[in-house]
Amino acid sequence: MIDTLTPVATPVLAGLADVTFAPALVETFLTRYAYATVFVLLSIGLYMMIASPNLVKKVIGMNLFQTAVFLFFVATAYVEGGGSPVVPTEATPGELAVASPLPHVIVLTAIVVGISLTAVGLALIIRIYTEYGTMNEETLREVRIDE
Amino acid sequence: MSSPTALELLPALLVIVPILGATLPLALGLRYDDVGWACATAVCGIVFALALPVTNAVYGVGERVQVIHNLGGFDQPVGIALVADELSTIVVLLIAAVSLATLAYTRHGGPRGNTFYSGYLLLVGGLMGISLTGxxxxxxxxxxxxxxxxxxxxxxxxxxxxxxxxxxxxxxxxxxxxxxxxxxxxxxxxxxxxxxxxxxxxxxxxxxxxxxxxxxxxxxxxxxxxxxxxxxxxxxxxxxxxxxxxxxxxxxxxxxxxxxxxxxxxxxxxxxxxxxxxxxxYLQEIVVTVGSVSVVAGSLLAVIQVDVKRMLAFSSVSQFGLIVAAYGLLTETALVGALVHLVGHGIMKAGLFVCAGIVAAGYGARKVDEYAGLFAHRPAVASATAVLGIALIGIPPSVGFIGKWYIAVGSVEAELWPVAAVIFLSTMLTLGYVARLLEKMFFTHATGAPASHAVATDGGEGVLVGTLDEADPVSLGMIGLAVGAAVLAVALGFAGGTFNELFDPFVSEVFS
Amino acid sequence: MSEVITDIRPLAAVLVSALAVALIVASYRYPNVREGWSVLAALSKFGIVLSMLPGVMAGTVYEWSFVEATGYEFVAGIDFSLRADPLGMLFALLASFLWIFTSFYATGYMRGLNEHGQTRFFASFAASLSTAMGIAFAGNLVTIFIFYELLSLVTYPLVAHNEDDEARIAGRKYLFYTFFGGGVFLLAGTVLVYWLTAGVGEATVAFETGGIEALAEAAATDPLAASIGFFLLAAGFGVKAAVMPLHSWLADAMVAPTPVSGLLHAVAVVKSGAFGVARVILDTFGPELTGELGVNVPLAALAAFTLVAASVIALRKDHLKRRLAYSTTAQLSYIVLGLSMLHPIALVGALLHIPAHAFGKLTLFFCAGAVHVETHTDYVSEMAGIGKRMPLTMGAFALGAASMAGIPLLAGFVSKFYLLIGGLEAGLSIFALALIVSGILNIAYLWPVVYTAFFETEERHDAKPLLEYPVGGQRESYFDDDHAHAVTDGGHEGDDHEPAYAVDMHPSDHTDEDHDAHDDHHHGGAPPGGWKRTPIREESTWLMLMPIAVIVTGAVLLGIVPDLAVFLDLAVYIVEGVTGEAVL
Structure with missing residues (x-):
């Protein structure tokens, strides 16, 4: 299993290690756009969590943040020209090119975890809203100080 | 793919039993009203019983072995293994013991409800999983x-x-x-x-x-x-x-x-x-700096807190700073110290929070100032709080001292003098917030009559609900838990050599 | 020459009063039973310690070790061990002997004042003695650290006993100083010694007569670390020994009830600091290594400075207990100075000064406490003519004061004599000079108390403290209406004699708290019409007079026949063991 995975890792490794001069950087963005998207999403998610006063939007930001992580895993699993990891019965071991299945499995698990978290988070927000009548963090702070 | 022995099944059971058990309060709750506590006690009891043979195998007197369970029978590294070794087993034991003991508090002190106990058991399962997974x-x-x-x-x-x-x-x-x-x-x-x-x-x-x-x-x-x-x-x-x-x-x-x-x-x-x-x-420097800064900042913030539970929370920031700094020292002694403190701090902080809970329920006090004259009204809890707080400072004989001693020796061995200085000074920082409590509890007269029953602040739910309204909001089990934690914190203070011996196989392997 | 025997008695001596704590707390409803436990524990403790004395003098060391008894190590490589060696015996014998009489006195004092929280008081007191015994018998640095920390902890309730703001602040200060000394300096020093010895072989912190050998070896390669270790340990113990600049907690701790100030803050607690310094110099580093490192000189200089400066401060204190506290600060530095001069005779003097000062100072405190209980008088300026009211008490005070000052035929003389000889023999005449100056100052601050008690009258006496008034003194009277307020505000007179200098108006060492506290005690001083002449048997209760009489007799006996009292023998024996040569 390890043997099949190692080639997956190598190009990415090389791509990241070579980020020393500008042309390589441009090239990285062009060929590794998935990773660039990951960091954009990651940043947007983090920003929403910090900056948005709306609690629901914070949770959306959190989701975005997690989605970025999922995308990151899926991107790492991609193999140039590889198909889905369904191994035909008469495969020749040397020629078979499939995407690595393990990150996909990881992402599936992580999605489940993420959904549970969102559910819990939304449940909490409902409770906060019924109690304070607001989902705005600033208002909430004022209400709590008044109490 | 050989079928696991009974002992090798245990790590899996330690995780599965509480998680499956978490469904019990909900399922039985459909038929019966107040079944959560009984379910949780039964499950935690089983988990504790399962943890004992594992502990015995890993730390026992005879031949010591690591207990490894390959989930689904897939061998490593393909499958996921659950590993009870010298490091994880002590944490497993701590989880099993604390989760069982805390039930002595929740029985009377709340919160109540079947859903609570489902969550409780899920937490136990999750913690067990973190400790055991490989x-x-x-x-x-x-x-x-x-x-x-x-x-x-x-x-x-x-x-x-x-x-x-x-x-x-x-x-x-x-x-x-x-x-x-x-x-x-x-x-x-x-x-x-x-x-x-x-x-x-x-x-x-x-x-x-x-x-x-x-x-x-x-x-x-x-x-x-x-x-x-x-x-x-x-x-x-x-x-x-x-x-x-x-x-x-x-x-x-x-x-x-x-x-x-x-x-x-x-x-x-x-x-x-x-x-x-x-x-x-710079990695080692970063790790010890994060730890050291947390020690100082956590303690300083703890000193200025008004709410006792909040103060104890900041104390945790500081104590875990000590542990992280000890990781960064990279000496065998410091690692032993960190692990001892991990366990010791768990016991002490659990005890302190139990005490804080009892005081809130029985004395209606949540703020440091409201603790005035506590000793006169609740001598057992005040004494337990004092002993646990003193243990936390690191005054011997107590488990707090053992951890601090090893970490201090480790810091000197590593010759990282600024870290050593922070570790020695942390005694004074901890004293800063513990002494506030001591002074209030023992040497300050209560101003005004404190509420003898819990007022309806948050967390008082359990006290006011149910048929126990007229009864003392503090049960014997709650006090016993607080006193037990205090006694344990002191008793483990004599086991410094034993701790070293238990962790030695892991620690010396890490540093070999 | 020393043979080590495993024996449970050192542990028993520690535990007997710990057991008493439980019994005291349990019998809180019955004061007589409760105080009975105190006395019983004191007697059995003294009995246990005494039973080891012949063996120890014959060269046996009794040891109890946690690892041997249970098979568990306290921390890796370090045992929790209690051993009764000659040096430990000196301190243990002293503390346990004096506790017997202090128990009686404390009973009389606490009941005389009808104090609150007596159960807590007696329990903490017994616990303090337990830990003091642990310090005496501790067999290594970690064990002594444990008891040193515990001692700080259990004496805290005694300092904060009054539960008012003054007591709480004093308690805070006390905790801060003692834990800085114990938890920071002492622990750091111990760890450093552990680390240094680990560098040359098996790590050890166990005391060895004449110094830890491995430490000497390690110090040869790393003298800087060894010196830092010495200073850390010395600073750790120096806090309790009240060596300047770590002394200021002691005067504040005088808010505690007088038995505490007496036994703990003149004997057990502060002497544990001095004793710790002795352990560091004699049994950890050893005189030889200490001399080689040259670390004794700064310590001696600090001690010499302390004993002069504290005496000068004492001159200006009007509150008697505070005056005595500064006297204690000075006298403790005699011990530290004697130890750090490293000359065998000076060492004997220093060790002998531990009991000598204990007997003298305990007398003084007991007398101050008796005066407080009977007349609520705390200030020297209110004591004119009090000799009529309390003849025996003030008589004992005079003897105690004379002993403090080192008048021949009293305990203080013998030890100071050796200290002086030692200093001169060691060629450290500047320190010998400091000793003499301090001796003179001793007289200067204690004699006015005796003088005002016996030789001045309520109508006609000098305003106290003398130093704050014009040369030649200033006459005043308690009964002159113009000066009536002088009694209540601490002896400060009207505007005619306003001090000219700012430093005199706001002397840094003579803080306002003296006078603030004073306001709480309007009832102090002579009653209208002056002190009533009282016969000895009526001046106070026997619970207080008996201990005073016994302790002052002890001070005299130590002075007249030092050979008979066991302490000189012990001191000589200890020093011979450490230096390996005959002394005297």
Whole structure:
């Protein structure tokens, strides 16, 4: 299993290690756009969590943040020209090119975890809203100080 | 693929029993009213009973073996293994013991309800999973299970304040776990494996200076720094501890951060190695600095707190700072000290939060000033608080001293003098907030008559509900728990040599 | 020459009063039973210690070790051990002997004042003695650290006993100083010694007569670390020994009830600091290594400075207990100075000064306490003519004061004599000079108390403290209406004699708290019409007079026949063991 995975890792490794001069950087963005998207999403998610006063939007930001992580895993699993990891019965071991299945499995698990978290988070927000009548963090702070 | 022996089944059972058990209060709750506590006690009792043979196998008098269970019969590194070794078993025992003991508090002190106990058992299962798993991704899953259970339990408190605190914890905690997951992704990219034992050999092969390996460590470390609540990433913790129900705080304070700190140790010493931390430029400095700064900042913030539970929460920031700094010292003695303090702090902080809960229920006091004259009204709890607080300062004989001694010796051995200075001075910092309590409890007269019953503040739910209204809100079990923790904290203070002996196989392997 | 025997008696001596704590707390409803436990524990403790004396003098060391008894190590490589060696015996014997009489006195004092929280008081007191015994018998640095910390902890309730703001602040200060000394300096020093010895072989912190050998070896390669270790340990113990600049907690701790000030803050607690310094110099580093490192000179200089400066401060204190506290600060530095001069005779003097000062100072405190209980008088300026009211008490005070000052035929003389000889023999005449100056100052601050008690009258006496008034003194009277307020505000006179200098108006060492506290005690001083002449048997209760009489007799006996009292023998024996040569 390890043997099949190692080639997956190598190009990415090389791509990241070579980020020393500008042309390589441009090239990285062009060929590794998935990773660039990951960091954009990651940043947007983090920003929403910090900056948005709306609690629901914070949770959306959190989701975005997690989605970025999922995308990151899926991107790492991609193999140039590889198909889905369904191994035909008469495969020749040397020629078979499939995407690595393990990150996909990881992402599936992580999605489940993420959904549970969102559910819990939304449940909490409902409770906060019924109690304070607001989902705005600033208002909430004022209400709590008044109490 | 050989079928596991009875002993090898135990690690799996330790995780599965509480998680499956978590459905019991809900299922039985459809038919019966107040079945949660009984279910939880039964399940925690079983878990504790299961933990004993594992402990005996790993630390017992006879031949000591690691108990390893390969889930689904898949051998490592393909399958996921659950490993009870010298490091994880003590944490497993701590979880089993604390979760069982805390039930003595919740029986009378609340919170009540079947859903609460489902969450409680889920938390136990998650914590067990973190401790036992031998797979870095599986660790993430259990981290999140623990997290979800914790968020739910915190919100179980009466006031909506708790929901706000829980949501804050949820968002920050998720970021922490996600950062860890990114770290897992990087390390998987670099090595192509997720098994911890396998990684320990695969990472050196990939090279310690591989940017992916380094990046992975950075993400994991920051992720854990959030989970362990290191300054300045600690902000979720005071709110969460303050607003959580009194019956839940001991559990969370003693176990959740502790187990995260354990997982950090596992990652630093089990997955990565001492050599990695030592050879990577500035890494050791960063780790000890994070720890040391947390020690100082946590204590200083604790001193200025008004609310007792909040003060104890900041104290946790400081104490875990000590542990993280000890990890960074990279000496055998310091690591032993960190592990002793991990266990010792769990016991002491659980005891202190139990005391805080009893005082809130029986004396109506939540603020430091309201503790005035406590000794006159609640001598047993005041004494237990005093003993636990003193143990936390590190005054011998107590488990707090043992941990501090090893960490201090380790810091001198590492010849990192500024860290050593922080560790020695931490005594004074801890004294700063403990002495406030002591002075209030013993040498200040109560001003005005304190409420003898819990007022309807958050966390008082259990007291006011049910048929026990006329009864004393403090049960014998609650006081027994507080006193028991105090006695244990002192008694373990004589076991310094034993602790060293227990951790020695793991520690010397890590440093070989 | 020393033979080590495993024996449970050192542990028993520690535990007997710990057991008493439990019994005292349990019998809180019955004061007589409760105080009975105190006395019983004191007697059995003294009995246990005494039973070891012949053996110890014959060269046996009794040892109890945790690892041998239970098979568990306290921390890796370090045992929790209690051993009764000559040096430990000196301190243990002294503390346990004096506790017997202090128990009686404390009973009389606490009941005389009808104090609150007596159960807590007696329990903490017994616990303090337990830990003091642990310090005496501790067999290594970690064990002594444990008891040193515990001692700080259990004496805290005694300092904060009054439960008012003054007591709480004093308690805070006390905790801060003692834990800084114990938890920071002492622990750091211990760890450093552990680390240094680990560098040359098996790590050890166990005391060895004449110094730890491994430490000497390590110090040869790393003298700087060894010196730092010495200073850390000395600073750790120096806090309790009240060596300047770490002394200021002691005067504040005088808010505690007088038995505490007497036995603990003149004997057990502060002497544990001095004793700790002795352990560091004699049994950890050894005189030889200490001399080689040259670390004794700064310590001696600090001690010499302390004993002069504290005496000068004492001159200006009007509150008697505070005056005595500064006297204690000075006298403790005699011990530290004697130890750090490293000359065998000076060492004997220093060790002998531990009991000598204990007997003298305990007398003084007991007398101050008796005066407080009977007349509520705390200030020297209110004591004119009090000799009529309390003849025996003030008589004992005079003897105690004379002993403090080193008048021949009293305990203080013998030890100071050896200290002086030792200093001169060691060629450290500047320190010998400091000793003499301080001796003179001793007389200067204690004699006015005796003088005002016996030789001045309520109508006609000098305003106290003398130093704050014009040369030649200033006459005043308690009964002159113009000066009536002088009694209540601490002896400060009207505007005619306003001090000219700012430093005199706001002397840094003579803080306002003296006078603030004073306002709480309007009832102090002579009653209208002057002190009533009282016969000895009526001046106070026997519970207080008996201990005073016994202790002052002890001070005299130590002075007249030092050979008979066991302490001189012990001191000589200890020093011979450490230096390996015959002394005297």
């Amino acid at each position: 797979d870095v991704f599986n660790l993430f899953v259990f981290l999140e299970i623990t997290g979800i259970a914790t968020y739910g339990l915190i919100a179980k408190s009466d006031g909506a304040e708790a929901a706000v605190a829980a949501l804050k914890y949820l968002i920050i905690g998720t970021v922490g776990a996600s950062l860890y997951l990114v770290g897992v992704g990087f390390v998987f990219l670099a090595t192509g494996t997720l098994n911890m034992i396998d990684l320990a050999t695969a990472i050196p092969e990939a090279g310690y200076d591989d940017p992916l390996v380094r990046m992975a460590f950075a993400f994991m470390f920051v992720g854990f720094a959030i989970k362990v609540a290191q300054w300045p990433l600690h902000t979720w913790q005071p709110d969460a501890y303050q607003h959580a129900p009194d019956g839940v705080t001991p559990m969370i304070a003693a176990l959740v951060s502790t187990v995260s700190a354990y997982a950090l140790a596992r990652v630093i010493f089990g997955v990565y190695t001492v050599e990695f931390v030592a050879t990577t430029p």
